[in-house]
Amino acid sequence: MMIYLDNSATTIPEEEVLQTFTQVNRTYYANPASLHQAGNKAEQLLASARKQIATLAGDSESTVIFTSGGTEANNLAVVGYANSLKHRGNHIITTEIEHDSVRNACLHLQQEGFEIDFLTVNESGEVSPEELKQKIRKDTILVSIMHVNNEIGTIQPIEACSKVIREHSRAIFHSDCVQSLGKLPLPYPEWVDAVTLSAHKIHGLKGTGCLITKKFKEPEAITFGGGQELGFRSGTANVAGAVAFAKAVRIVIEQNNLPNYKRWSERLRNLLDAEKLVRICSPEEGAPHIFTVAFKGITGEVAVNYFQAHGIMVSTSSACSSKTNKVSHVIQAIHVPDDYRKGVIRISFGKMNTEEDIDTLVQVIKEFLKMIKKGMKLHDME
Template sequence: MIYLDNSATTKPHPSILKSFEQVSTRFFANPSSIHQFGGEAEKLLIRAKKQAADLLQVNREEIVFTSGGTEGNNIAIKGIALEHQGRGKHIITSEVEHPSVYDTCRSLESLGFEITYLPVDQNGVISIEDLHAAIRKDTILISIMHVNNELGSIQPIEEIGKVAKQHPKLFFHVDDVQGLGKIPLDLRDSGIDLCTFSGHKIHGLKGTGILFIKKRTSLFPLFHGGNQEQAIRSGTENLAGTVTMVKALRLIKEQEKHNVHKMYEIQKYLRDALLNMAGVIVNTPAHAAPHIMNFSVPNVKPEVIIHILGEQDIYISTKSACSSKQTNESRILAGCGFNSVRSVSALRVSLSYDTTKEDIELFIEALQKAITQFKEVME
């Protein structure tokens, strides 16, 4: 099997599956229980939180464990909106955010919030000048993703953070689900107040994640109950999931340090091959994250290509897994100004650190045959 849909989810690392089983077997007590067995579980939870904080170079109190990117983004955006609405109801985001940000902002409009959706250029990147112009006295939040999940575009997070610092009463949230382990992001003194991470994108398990919440950032909690996770996310902690999230974080940081250059090399090989393939248009910008390559095959339905490749045990995707079953055009590509022919026919290849050049060679060969086969049928 050649699996090239890693932006949708990654294959869990064997050691992570083992850790989940071990923790579930040995530390199944509720960390909130006052008996010794519960105390042992609590100690493991505290240790995991400290390890996560050390890996992200933040304080332990700034780590909240979640079920993943969607929950983290909802807690961050709605939490700020509901807590600070008395000071203002204006939020800034972009037109190319993940559905868990974009749709969350849309939902807040029904509660009287005003959202500014910043446009992007053909590379999928916002303008800092547009951001400056959009900030108002009643702006309470900027929410911009680090790496786009469909195109791989990298937003100027460092510059946005500098802008945010000029407005002390304004909060800055970053969705770093796709950037983690591929594009470095410094949370210290960055202007970032909240940052979302997901475990299953980095060879961890589904249902695990982290939300970084900078000290003195107040949120209205979406869950109420037992006051777990600093009363931000009540509910019995997923201890086994938490431990695996931290392990996945450590492993992906090591991969980024030692192997990201290899991923860039494989991506370049893939880009060059696609650029030289008749009937294919590359959509991903030249300076993008190393694991994503988006391209279009105009006038060919993406499902046809995916089906033909799937029969050969090669798996790619169209757009975000959260919206891939919708038949309309890619909102992301449309937001970049691409015409409907291009945005309807887009396909996405997403790599992992396990992807080899041989995998890509076989994919390119199969893709070329699939396109030729489709054209022959249509003729």
């Protein structure tokens, strides 16, 4: 049996969530927009999933817009707010280390004539509220800063950023909370106006996510069609997906696996801290489910293959960029030294992991280190 330690890429679905998805699809297959009784029932289920997620997020009056996942929700936030607020200004602020679904949406807007400022980060991946204060303007319409970074686990100072934004602008504050949901309390509704969530990172199912916004602070739609999802996202609703998502959110919030993740990441940190061939990229005070390291003089792909050959699945820095073989923008932004930057691997924990998994991982890392110390030609395994 392989040990799965790539939970920031995706998680193993919860059995209860899978069952809910199948049952709802089997029983309540009607289109919630249909007028007949079965349609009404599907509509009720959808509305109740919406309410549950809003309530679990901390404000039952919120607008929950179901999407196909975190990517679409981030696109909707960035492009949708830019379009709905362009009468007030064309300045947007984000960070150097956002997920590509925010970053590329911002680059798209730049092409369209919006002015985008990318906040720099320090070696831990943190933005500075001070720099935000320097960059924010009266015509800033949107600030998008992720809560937890998906490649290295940095937690951004959302509260301090929020205070700066509120004091100096009328901008909407959006935060990608895909990696923080279930691990940290959401900064919503207290500090941000809108958050992105994704089901498959919390033992839910791929293809479901949402944007949650405060009431009357919704973005303009970016899809055009029948006006489903309260007019904000057209397309026949995925009722079973929404109900299963609500269940996954409830389960992940009720359980607390953080003590395990903390213990495991501390164990890895103690093991690797003094190793000259290793540079730990994840900050000590970061989210404990993500532990990213860079090995000197080898490629991440070689390391991933070695771990795989020894029964362990990990990834290079982020699953999305892992096939392109490029040094990710996050690793560049935190200035990992040249001879380490190609050798990055991300180990990420999930609720299905056990103490024995981590014992095995530690053994495999020790063996791997022995091999690189001997200078063995690891690229033979490529």
